[in-house]
Amino acid sequence: MGSGGGGVVKDVGSKAELDEALLGATAVVVHFWAFWCEASKQMDQVFSHLATDFPHALFLRVEAEEHPEISETYAVSAVPYFIFCKDGKSVDTLEGANPTVLANKVAKLVGPAGSVESASPASLGIAAGPTVLEVVRNMATQSVSSKTEEMNSGLSDELRKRIQQLIDSYPIFLFMKGSPEQPKCGFSRKVVNILKNEGVEFRSFDILLDNEVREGMKKFSNWPTFPQLFCKSDLLGGCDIVVAMHESGELKDVFKDHGIPIISKETEIAKNSESPIPEKSGDISESTGLSAEVASRLQTLVNSSPVILFMKGKPEEPKCGFSHKVVEILQQEKVAFDSFDILSDDEVRQGLKVFSNWSSYPQLYIGGELIGGSDIVLEMQKSGELKRVLAEKGVVPKVTLEDRLKNIITSSPVMLFMKGTPDAPRCGFSSKVVNALQKEGISFGSFDILSDEEVRQGLKTYSNWPTYPQLYYKGELIGGCDIVMELQSSEELKSTLSE
Known part of the structure; x- marks a missing residue:
């Protein structure tokens, strides 16, 4: 691919192609994106302008879902995602739609403004051209508006619309871990096999690739786990429900009532002959090569x-x-x-x-x-x-919510219930507490209350504390953001959390 991109963004077609590009260029920026992701499309505008401003660097795009082997290599779990490479090695990454940080990281990778012929100084303190700055300002405005909506409703209109479009995109739609060819959990795999056994065509979405959709779906459908199966935009349920409906014959009736066409066995076999998935763990297809004796033993x-x-x-x-x-x-x-x-x-x-x-x-x-x-x-x-x-499954007694909360609270001596994660806080108060703990050099565990509505609501009653974040030490509530800030300003935070 050469040592520079010449001001254009190039799409990567294979892992071998990417490996070759990384060896042949001094500075490479790779954008992992997805066609359905609005944030990817917005960041693509910035990415294209940066490619123009920095023609001596190589700007590459990878469709994350079309190239899972590349995504897995670079631990891509959400899009947009960027990796920054120098001399064939990854030196930095960026997750999420943050145009200002992207522009700064590109400038840092390529070098000072004077070393880039087409770049011009900017108010951001980076070597970015005016076209980039304009896109950055526009996206910053959109981002503030979007975050305000999300804080007010718990699920932004943009995310709600995006989820609805996914659900409506095909009569049978499955939100799962992994893909039908490579399920990433036994429950997703089981539902995939049932749908194949029922002889219906379906589309799927890998929730491991997009945390925004993953968490948003829990609120959208009021269903806390995955997989989630939809028929004609209506939620049927998760794995257990789908299994029960399949075994009782109800699932076939639902598909029939909704006019879902059934694929003949001959068509299905021909279609899946290259990479068949066994219908159940014990059902061995001829292509597996397992003898009946080995299958029975397993x-x-x-x-x-x-x-x-x-x-x-x-x-x-x-x-x-x-x-x-x-x-x-x-x-x-x-x-x-x-x-x-x-x-x-x-x-x-x-x-x-x-x-x-x-x-x-x-x-x-x-x-x-x-x-x-x-x-x-x-x-x-x-x-x-x-x-x-x-x-x-009856292996352990059912855990009450109170017991579950106690287990989480005591899972670490210092435990923070927050919005988001320490690496990516989802509210300013959570970010302040994380920064205070890190500044004091305090090790702590954390729990993202946005990932579990049961914990989010239950902990308010358990602790008699209505807001987040909530900080605990040895199972006892310390308080929220204001109390942590007071302890830090009075230089009592470290001593309070080490008594």
Whole structure:
């Protein structure tokens, strides 16, 4: 691709193409975007103007959903997302629609204004041309308006409209973790297989790629978990409901009543012949190559215990970090589980990848159903979803909201309930408390109350404190933003949180 972009943005067609570009250019900026994302389109304007202003740098675009292998390589979980590379190495990143920060980071990557022929000094203190500044100012105005709307309603009109457009874009629409070809959780995989078994065409959205949609959907549909299945814009429900409807025949009736066409088995087989997904863990298609004996053995193994972990090594001596992480999580949750060392049996090691349609280890099964690998299990633990699933499967007693709140509050000596995350606070008060704690060098855990409406509302009653953020120390409420600021100004914050 050469050492510079010549003032234009180039679309990347493959990971090999991107790797080659990174080796052949001194300064490279990559924009991960999605066609449905309005923020991506807005940032694309800024990106294009920056490409013009900095012709000696290389500006590349990657459609995040079309190139999941690239997105996974750079840990892209939401769009817009930017990586900044110098001499073939990633030196910085930016997540979200922040044109001013983007322009500053580009200028920092390329060098001072004097080294860039087409750039002109700007009030931002960066080497950005007037076209960029105009777009930045316009977007800043739009951003303030959008954030005000979101704070007032809890779900901005723009996000509501965007979600509705996604739902309306196809008669059967599934919000899931991963894609139909590569589901990222057992529940999403199960719904995908049911839809294939029902013989209906559907479209999907990977909520792991866009946190705004992921959190917005919970409020939009008043449904806290994923997957979520819609038929003709009406929510049918999540995995358990879809399974029950499928087994009772009700799902087929719903599709029939709504005029959803059914694909013949011959058409479906021809369409999916290159990469079929087994309908269930125990249903082995001819293309898998698993013998009936191996399939039966695997089916018996995954159902041999209410909770079973297929891992490398043993719980007392894991042979890889990912297996060790899942063992730790299960022990923290005080879950009794069995395990199988896949290093001791190559037939199981290779066969289970096909059987589960999951290519790596560890693999955790609860009640005979695949939950996922280490990243999925960790995420479920943080959100409280793992406890919920274990309770629903009868593995552990159902946890009351009060017990759940106590567990979260005491999960770290210093615990902050906030809007957003420490890296990306979603309100000014949360940002102030995070900055105060970080300035004092205080380690703390955090919980994004925007990610869980049950916790958000329940904690107000539990603590008798109506607003956020809320800071706790050893299970006791310290207070909100004003109290933390007072403690900091009187130089008592660190001592209060270390008594």
